[in-house]
Amino acid sequence: MGFTINTRHRLEQDGRAVERIASPAAHTGGTFGQTPHILIMHFTYGASARSSASWFQDPDNRSKSSAHVVVDRDGAVIQCVDFDTAANHxxxxxxxxxxSFNNKSFGIELANWGYLKPGPGGSWTSYTNVPIASPFLAAHKNGNPYRPSDAPIGWEPYSPEQMATAVAIARALAAKYGVDTIxxxxxxxxxxxxxxxxxxxMARFRNQVLGDRAIDGPNTLTVRSPTGLNLRQGAGTEFAMIEQLADGTQVAPIEQRGNWLFVNVLDEEGVAQKSGWVHGAFLA
Ligand SMILES: [Zn+2]
Known part of the structure; x- marks a missing residue:
């Protein structure tokens, strides 16, 4: 799938601009001060890419939300905000x-109902009562949006077509703007x-977009440093420290840049609690 980004910061598929439903300027933060290198992934909690793109234009949309692109369940894409402009996502x-990630990141929305409501006989529907035949059953890593907070609940799956488009767009963002963090x-x-x-x-998506800078699988490494290991905002000692990880802390690597690894820091149950960069020499 050939996605590129043209000189007007608009997405093209096979050399032709994708459909555009522009969010009004009042729903954006204006031109980026600095080109972002971060991509944020979303679901719309809505019916279609078109309905979300329309909502971004709606005067009743009090939060003035918007996003750069919305990818529909069939893989079709609508651009709402040009990539040189901050969206309210x-x-x-x-x-x-x-x-304040609006002015530090690109936002891709995926048309999806998100977390589902339990119905009779183990069925699951969207909050608008659309039945979802084969939901993905899982607890959210941060705790579910509703009780029970730690038991699996239903989520609408993302289609292969939708994921293929999302990967291709993210690759175009990486190629054009150097996106390296998802x-x-x-x-x-x-x-x-x-x-x-x-x-x-997310692990698979990062791997597909970032290639050999991303790391496969849910492998876990352990901090081996009696004096602790600095978790940093970027891949280098020049980046600010987020916190010091204690000897024995478990981390799951996501991406590699030189000797540095972007990791999820895991709690005792293996749940990701925070993320950042560490030097790989102190992991085993
Ligand atoms: Zn979101």
């Missing part, structure tokens, strides 16, 4: 010592947002 957000909305707005959620295979 992140809201209040923090991660790795950074805040996070979920649920990573930067923990406890407030649940997208893209457990049905989105």
């Amino acid at each position: 992140a809201g209040q957000s923090s991660w790795g010592g950074l805040t 996070l979920g909305h649920d990573d930067i707005a923990r406890g407030r947002k649940w997208d893209p959620g457990p049905a989105f295979d």
Whole structure:
């Protein structure tokens, strides 16, 4: 699938601009001060890419939300905000010592109903009562949006067509702007947002987009440093320290850059609690 980004910061598929339903300027943060290298993945919690793109234009949309592109369940894509402009997709957000991700990241929305409601006989529906035949059953890594907080609940799966388009767009963003960090909305707005959620295979997505800079599988490494290991905001000692990880801390590597690894820091149950960069020499 041939996605590229043209000089007007618009997405093209096979050399032709994709459909555009522009979000109004009032729903954006204006031109980026600095080109972002971070991509945030979302689900829309909605019926279609078109309905979400329309919502981004709606005067009743009080939060003035928007995103750069929305990918539909069949893989079709609509661009709403040009890639040189900050979209209102992140809201209040923090991660790795950074805040306010609207002006630090690109946002891709995937049309998806997100977390589902339990119905009779083990069935699951969207909050609008659309039945989802084969939901993905899992608990959210940050705790579910509703009780029970730690038991598996239903989530709408993402289709292969939708994922293929998302991967291709993310690759185009990496090629054009040097995107090297991919996070979920649920990573930067923990406890407030649940997208893209457990049905989105983030490790696989990162691997497909970032190639050999990403690391396969859920392998776990252990911090081996009696004096602790610095978790940093970037791949180098020049980046600010987030915190010091104690000897014995378990981490799951996601991406590699030189000697540095981007890792999820795991709690005693193996649940990711935070992310950042560490020097790989102190992991075993
Ligand atoms: Zn979101």
